[in-house]
Amino acid sequence: MKERSIPKETIDRLPLYLRCLEKIIDEGDVNISSGNFSEKLNLNSAQVRKDLSYFGDFGTRGVGYKTETLAKQIRSILHLDKKWDMALAGAGNIGSALLTYNGFDEGDFEVKVAFDKDPDLVGKEINGVKIEAADSMEKVIRDENIKLGIITVPADAAQEVADQMVEAGVEGVLNFAPTLLNLPKEIQLAQVDITKELEQLVYYL
Amino acid sequence: MKERSIPKETIDRLPLYLRCLEKIIDEGDVNISSGNFSEKLNLNSAQVRKDLSYFGDFGTRGVGYKTETLAKQIRSILHLDKKWDMALAGAGNIGSALLTYNGFDEGDFEVKVAFDKDPDLVGKEINGVKIEAADSMEKVIRDENIKLGIITVPADAAQEVADQMVEAGVEGVLNFAPTLLNLPKEIQLAQVDITKELEQLVYYL
Numbered sequence: 001m002k003e004r005s006i007p008k009e010t011i012d013r014l015p016l017y018l019r020c021l022e023k024i025i026d027e028g029d030v031n032i033s034s035g036n037f038s039e040k041l042n043l044n045s046a047q048v049r050k051d052l053s054y055f056g057d058f059g060t061r062g063v064g065y066k067t068e069t070l071a072k073q074i075r076s077i078l079h080l081d082k083k084w085d086m087a088l089a090g091a092g093n094i095g096s097a098l099l100t101y102n103g104f105d106e107g108d109f110e111v112k113v114a115f116d117k118d119p120d121l122v123g124k125e126i127n128g129v130k131i132e133a134a135d136s137m138e139k140v141i142r143d144e145n146i147k148l149g150i151i152t153v154p155a156d157a158a159q160e161v162a163d164q165m166v167e168a169g170v171e172g173v174l175n176f177a178p179t180l181l182n183l184p185k186e187i188q189l190a191q192v193d194i195t196k197e198l199e200q201l202v203y204y205l
Numbered sequence: 206m207k208e209r210s211i212p213k214e215t216i217d218r219l220p221l222y223l224r225c226l227e228k229i230i231d232e233g234d235v236n237i238s239s240g241n242f243s244e245k246l247n248l249n250s251a252q253v254r255k256d257l258s259y260f261g262d263f264g265t266r267g268v269g270y271k272t273e274t275l276a277k278q279i280r281s282i283l284h285l286d287k288k289w290d291m292a293l294a295g296a297g298n299i300g301s302a303l304l305t306y307n308g309f310d311e312g313d314f315e316v317k318v319a320f321d322k323d324p325d326l327v328g329k330e331i332n333g334v335k336i337e338a339a340d341s342m343e344k345v346i347r348d349e350n351i352k353l354g355i356i357t358v359p360a361d362a363a364q365e366v367a368d369q370m371v372e373a374g375v376e377g378v379l380n381f382a383p384t385l386l387n388l389p390k391e392i393q394l395a396q397v398d399i400t401k402e403l404e405q406l407v408y409y410l
Contacts, residue, residue, distance in 0.1 A: 011408050015401040019387065079407045086403075091243065097302030101399070111401050147410060148403070172406040174399075180225065180247065188409045190402040194306070194379075196220040197395040198291075198353070199316050201377040203216050204285045204393045205352060 003047040007052060010051045014074050017051070033064035051061040085112040087146045087170070089161045090123050090153035091131050094176050099126040111150070113140055113150065123181075137161075141168035148172045215256045218277050221246060222256070226276040226288045240271035264268070280313075290317040292351045292375070295358035296326050296336050299381050303357065304331040318345055342366075346373035353377045360384040 004015060020116050024032055038045035055077055060066075065203055076189035088095055088111050095169075099111055113139055117134035124131050132140060141149070149165040150156050151173060165173060174186040178196075183189055215285040225246050228235055245248035257275075260282055280286055293300055293316050304316055315390040321327060322339035329336050336377075337345060346354070356363050356378060363382035370378060380386055385400075388394055 014408075015398070015404040018404070019383065019401070023384075032299040035371055040385075044388065073310060077408070078404050079410065080247070080404065084407055093302045093305045097298045098297045098399070107400060110398065125314065148406070150227070171410050174402055174406060178224065179244075180221065182247065186336075188406045190406050192397055192399065193220070194397065195312060195314065196224070197379055197397060198287065198289070199223070199283050200217055201379060201393045201395050202353070203282070204215075204287055205284065205376050 006054045007020050010053065010054055014078055015052055017048075018071060018074045018078070018080075021067055021074070023199055025067050025071060030065050031066055032067055038067060080108045082108075083146065084109050084148050085135040085146050086110065087112065087137070087141050087144075087165065088114040088129075088149040088150040088152060088200060089134070089165070090157075090177075091118075091152065092152065092154075093125065095150075095152035096126050096175075098150065109148070112144060112146060115140075125141075138164050138168040140163060146170065149174070151175045151177055151181075153177055156191070206255040209388060210277065211259045215259055216283075217291055218248070218256055219283055223276060223279045223283070223285075226279070228273050230276060234272055236269050237272055242270060279376075285313045287313075289314050289353050290340070290349065291315065291352050291353040291355055291358060292317065292346050292349075292370070293319040293334075294321075294339070294342065294363075294370070295382075296323075296331065296354065297357065297359075298319040301331050301357075303381075304334050314353070317349060319344075340386035343369050343373040346370060346375060350373065353379070356380045356382055356386075358382060 003071070013122040020037070024040070034049055035045050040046045041048060055073060067077055084162045086109055088098060091114050095114065099114060102148045111129050114126070114129050114131045116131050116139045121131050122133045147170060149172070152159055153161050158175060158179050159181055162173055162175070162181050162183060166183060173181070173183065173190070175189065175191045178193055181189060229245070233266065237248050239254055243253045246253060260278060291314055293303060296319050300319065304319060316334050319331070319334050319336045320342045321336050326336050327338045337383070346385050352375060353374040354367070354377070356366055357368050360382045363380060363384050364386055367378055367386050367388060369378070371388060371392055378386070378395070379386065380394065380396045381397055386394060
């Protein structure tokens with residue numbers, strides 16, 4: 001299932017293509033030309049054609065891309081043809097914002113269970129997701145066969161929580177804690193670091 | 206002030222270097238060897254040396270880097286030697302989580318004012334930040350001379366809000382709305398797209 005020869009930059013752009021296509025489909029367009037599609041994406045059209053060529057020839061000369069077909073293909077490439085259950089560790093500010101985040105509701109990702117070590121939070125529900133005790137995390141993740149973890153604990157607890165998730169069978173981690181995690185190479189790690197984004201922005205101001 | 210010849214990839218790594226250095230300084234280390242520093246960063250040491258060489262020669266053979274000096278230099282390079290005021294549009298889930306996010310409190314970034322169009326939210330305070338009416342945004346941003354904007358409104362309102370921010374003098378935008386913004390070239394734009402991060406992760410699973 002892993003098309004290893006596809007450049008990471010291409011994979012990184014596919015979610016944007018999908019987002020843009022879904023908008024085009026919502027607007028009722030059945031086809032889109034390569035040029036129009038690139039323009040909506042703010043990308044160079046040669047780049048877009050090259051990216052999509054890694055996955056076969058979806059476009060037709062003079063007609064462009066069939067929006068539904070292309071969206072379906074990209075979803076399949078990104079492994080979004082199944083629903084992904086997630087476990088979230090840390091039901092503080094960022095954690096509870098994610099639990100109430102509407103973007104997950106209708107989508108391909110669902111927080112199945114959340115964990116916190118604060119006894120006042122354990123047993124509560126946020127947006128239909130139950131908060132369980134932190135020390136039950138490994139067992140629950142294993143029992144529910146959850147492969148994706150979200151870390152929203154404070155920075156100094158993040159490594160330990162990540163290690164526990166991996167021990168329990170998690171294969172992909174999305175980390176919101178502002179710290180560098182050290183995980184086995186085979187574990188996929190993504191970091192959302194708000195301060196880092198701001199620091200990169202203001203360099204150019 | 207803009208070192209245009211420095212690769213974007215280098216600039217993108219500087220916040221990580223700074224984060225790592227601050228941790229080392231907290232642990233009481235005055236010097237760190239290039240090898241140890243690279244190891245803590247999980248990066249190749251040739252890469253780290255090359256990145257830092259763009260800004261002058263901070264290291265001393267046999268001693269390594271002076272942690273305080275290097276951190277100060279990186280802060281200056283990233284324009285973090287001043288405090289940045291920010292305006293936040295949209296005090297819903299993600300917006301209010303950011304307002305209560307502790308990472309900003311002690312840092313270089315401060316949300317000065319927030320805006321929402323919901324009359325029930327206007328006039329309230331979250332973590333000491335007052336929520337103002339959406340239609341006062343342009344005037345307030347201009348009066349307070351705010352250069353950084355955070356967008357946490359729904360996707361279909363994001364472009365309009367971004368345009369208003371730019372009109373009012375904002376030069377850098379951090380967008381949390383899951384939509385592609387179309388802004389003038391001279392405006393710096395960063396996107397935090399949680400679903401995109403997850404989509405990129407699961408491709409590799």
